[in-house]
Amino acid sequence: MAKRNAHGRGTRLVEAGRRVEWTGPVVNPPVWRASTHLYADTAALDECKHHNADGHFFYGRRGAPTQWALADALTSLESGAVGTVLYPSGVAAIAGALLAVLKPGDVLLVTDNAYEPTRAMARGLLARMGIEARFFDPLDLAAFPERFCERTKAVMLESPGSLTMEVCDVPALAAAARERGAATIMDNTWAGPLGFQPLAHGCDISVMSLTKHVGGHSDLMMGSASAGEKWHARLRQTAQALGHVVSPDDASLALRGLRTMGVRLERSTASALAIAQWLRQRAEVAHVLCPMLPCSPGHDLWQRDFTGGCGLLSFVLAGSDEPARSRFIDALELFGIGFSWGGFESLVTPFDPAPIRSRTNWPPPGWQQADRLGVRLSIGLEDTADLVADLDRAFAAMEPR
Numbered sequence: 001m002a003k004r005n006a007h008g009r010g011t012r013l014v015e016a017g018r019r020v021e022w023t024g025p026v027v028n029p030p031v032w033r034a035s036t037h038l039y040a041d042t043a044a045l046d047e048c049k050h051h052n053a054d055g056h057f058f059y060g061r062r063g064a065p066t067q068w069a070l071a072d073a074l075t076s077l078e079s080g081a082v083g084t085v086l087y088p089s090g091v092a093a094i095a096g097a098l099l100a101v102l103k104p105g106d107v108l109l110v111t112d113n114a115y116e117p118t119r120a121m122a123r124g125l126l127a128r129m130g131i132e133a134r135f136f137d138p139l140d141l142a143a144f145p146e147r148f149c150e151r152t153k154a155v156m157l158e159s160p161g162s163l164t165m166e167v168c169d170v171p172a173l174a175a176a177a178r179e180r181g182a183a184t185i186m187d188n189t190w191a192g193p194l195g196f197q198p199l200a201h202g203c204d205i206s207v208m209s210l211t212k213h214v215g216g217h218s219d220l221m222m223g224s225a226s227a228g229e230k231w232h233a234r235l236r237q238t239a240q241a242l243g244h245v246v247s248p249d250d251a252s253l254a255l256r257g258l259r260t261m262g263v264r265l266e267r268s269t270a271s272a273l274a275i276a277q278w279l280r281q282r283a284e285v286a287h288v289l290c291p292m293l294p295c296s297p298g299h300d301l302w303q304r305d306f307t308g309g310c311g312l313l314s315f316v317l318a319g320s321d322e323p324a325r326s327r328f329i330d331a332l333e334l335f336g337i338g339f340s341w342g343g344f345e346s347l348v349t350p351f352d353p354a355p356i357r358s359r360t361n362w363p364p365p366g367w368q369q370a371d372r373l374g375v376r377l378s379i380g381l382e383d384t385a386d387l388v389a390d391l392d393r394a395f396a397a398m399e400p401r
């Protein structure tokens, strides 16, 4: 294991999870489609009840080598993790992590730029269970400690934030939470383990939507939560209580995606950065929200804490109206209109964060009030020049303004 961790990222992506007891003589673990696991005799059946861990056959809900190999691979990429639990979607992983940590009467602090379904979960499902969610401004470090009370038991972080891409000071926020006895859960979907290491920066649970970079091909949905000794056991118990399981076919696809995640991310990151630089020169664009871009908000913290980026960025139109934004988006030919991101193909979605923020303002202080309509791009693996030409044509289609 120690030897494995000494390797570079590319090598680790190739080696991760490929235990010979799960792969046999072939390169990839076979797809073990199984509900029932069979035992040689009643003594073997009795024996299996003593082991509740990946690597031990029991019943389909606890997975088989295909799922174990994926979980093991993700654990080996997350420094500080002893194990990883898989979920049927990223949202299920967020729910699984929050339910593992919280109980009725607890208070949860949620970053104001959280993924919208995370907010909805806090306000709906968790509120019904008697868990109170309070939102906070992730960039206001001075005000953060004031948000805590005796009952605060967890903090939910996401960096960069969904849609608006603010990079927060994860080590400082996580340290403040730990001092006050609260567990920090971080949604690390944007950077993934190659770009950011939540546990090494003080978080307790690292959550990811595998639907995005790990799957990488827009053909599967899955989530994961990785943690150290303390929380891994709770995550596992909670997921088992909820009956979460992922199909071996999807686990096999996710493992296939994982092998090429490094090269895909390098390519889409470089392309996204070039496009961000091009967007910054455009008169139609008031702000480019891309932490990898020097001068973009959050770039300093991104440089300090992150080791990689991805193809997801946003920009804000200069004083535009919604019909003009729709003309722009509808004129794009290489960007599909749709949710999700991290696939090989480029995507575009309009956004307006104002109605889904409670502690921060949109537009942020210092911006023109008219500069508020957002566009999010997920840059895929097409040629950058073709994507730029497509964007250029679509800006022309925005006229008359």
Ligand SMILES: *Cc1c(COP(=O)(O)O)cnc(C)c1O
Pocket: 089, 090, 091, 092, 115, 158, 162, 187, 189, 190, 209, 210, 211, 212, 221, 222, 223, 340
């Ligand atoms: C997409 C997304 C999720 C949810 O993942 P699903 O697999 O679609 O359920 C969670 N967090 C972030 C930041 C996301 O972008």
